[in-house]
Amino acid sequence: MVDIEKLVRPNILALKPYSSARDEYAGGAGIFLDANENPFGELNRYPDPHQRDLKHKLATLKAVNDNNIFVGNGSDEVIDLAFRIFCIPGVDKALTFAPTYGMYEVSSAINNIELLTIPLTTDFQIDVEKVKLYFADSSIKLLFICSPNNPTGNLMNKRDVEYILKNFNGIVIIDEAYIDFAKEASLISLIDQYNNLIVSQTFSKAWGLAAARVGLAYANSEVISLFNKVKSPYNVSKINQQAAIDALTKFEVYSERLTLILKEKERLIAQLQELVIVKKIYPSDANFLLLEVEHADSLYTALVAQHIITRNRSKQVENCIRISIGTPHENDELVKALKDI
Numbered sequence: 099m100v101d102i103e104k105l106v107r108p109n110i111l112a113l114k115p116y117s118s119a120r121d122e123y124a125g126g127a128g129i130f131l132d133a134n135e136n137p138f139g140e141l142n143r144y145p146d147p148h149q150r151d152l153k154h155k156l157a158t159l160k161a162v163n164d165n166n167i168f169v170g171n172g173s174d175e176v177i178d179l180a181f182r183i184f185c186i187p188g189v190d191k192a193l194t195f196a197p198t199y200g201m202y203e204v205s206s207a208i209n210n211i212e213l214l215t216i217p218l219t220t221d222f223q224i225d226v227e228k229v230k231l232y233f234a235d236s237s238i239k240l241l242f243i244c245s246p247n248n249p250t251g252n253l254m255n256k257r258d259v260e261y262i263l264k265n266f267n268g269i270v271i272i273d274e275a276y277i278d279f280a281k282e283a284s285l286i287s288l289i290d291q292y293n294n295l296i297v298s299q300t301f302s303k304a305w306g307l308a309a310a311r312v313g314l315a316y317a318n319s320e321v322i323s324l325f326n327k328v329k330s331p332y333n334v335s336k337i338n339q340q341a342a343i344d345a346l347t348k349f350e351v352y353s354e355r356l357t358l359i360l361k362e363k364e365r366l367i368a369q370l371q372e373l374v375i376v377k378k379i380y381p382s383d384a385n386f387l388l389l390e391v392e393h394a395d396s397l398y399t400a401l402v403a404q405h406i407i408t409r410n411r412s413k414q415v416e417n418c419i420r421i422s423i424g425t426p427h428e429n430d431e432l433v434k435a436l437k438d439i
């Protein structure tokens with residue numbers, strides 16, 4: 099067990115959070131003259147600051163308790179708040195791997211936290227021997243693991259992740275933005291076992307709600323209460339809470355689309371393998387493919403000229419392009435364009 103309090107910034111431990119009008123009254127219907135809202139209109143009332151209905155649905159789906167869930171304004175908020183809770187600016191550090199999701203770097207820079215990066219192995223796995231060298235540095239408060247990893251698409255070896263959870267004395271954030279597409283289960287099941295584990299997920303990918311900005315953190319209740327302490331009072335709008343609830347209610351829509359995306363992924367792989375310009379397709383547990391091509395920069399530009407926008411990742415992985423799985427029609431258009439190039 100990690101001593102969580104020891105990892106928290108002293109000013110956050112001491113903080114008395116803002117108590118909103120809706121925090122103090124949790125009863126049912128009434129005459130609300132407490133929050134200086136306009137009594138008229140559709141969206142005139144502040145939303146539930148604790149997103150109780152949404153958490154309740156998620157708790158059932160994920161087999162956790164409501165107090166194991168934090169709902170954020172996208173995963174970006176989860177990442178940002180983790181820096182603000184645990185890392186003293188200019189003093190503490192965080193650790194991640196490369197190549198990986200760019201927001202860890204941006205968010206650490208915004209918060210004035212040094213982010214150390216360890217290269218992944220040639221098959222994009224964690225080099226545990228290298229990670230071990232950092233365990234003695236108590237200024238490292240956070241460690242980010244993206245699994246399935248963006249932009250490489252692979253799941254991280256569970257044995258390596260558990261080794262880190264057991265031996266690292268800081269907080270481990272496992273970013274599972276793509277876990278719904280993966281063949282392995284989420285590590286949310288480990289939050290009771292490791293109190294330093296935060297699993298982040300999102301409604302932006304498999305749930306199809308990127309526009310709504312709803313991100314999630316799953317952890318033990320002590321860690322979750324820290325997130326609730328520092329978040330802005332009404333961080334998730336009523337419209338967005340409702341959009342997430344509606345998506346969960348229509349589980350068959352989610353499930354059908356997920357199946358179709360995975361089927362399209364296999365179809366696209368088969369078609370891309372036929373093309374001479376494609377040198378390698380990396381194995382993917384996500385809804386995107388990382389392709390190694392001959393000249394990524396010119397291929398990217400040629401596709402843009404045909405109004406097909408992919409992600410040029412050649413600065414992260416040499417001559418690689420990342421392609422999201424689209425609709426059957428979009429995937430056909432991509433293959434057609436690639437054949438003509």
Ligand SMILES: *Cc1c(COP(=O)(O)O)cnc(C)c1O
Binds near residue numbers: 175199273
């Ligand atoms: C897309 C993505 C997210 C999602 O971020 P939101 O802010 O929830 O939209 C998180 N992590 C990774 C690695 C991603 O690729």
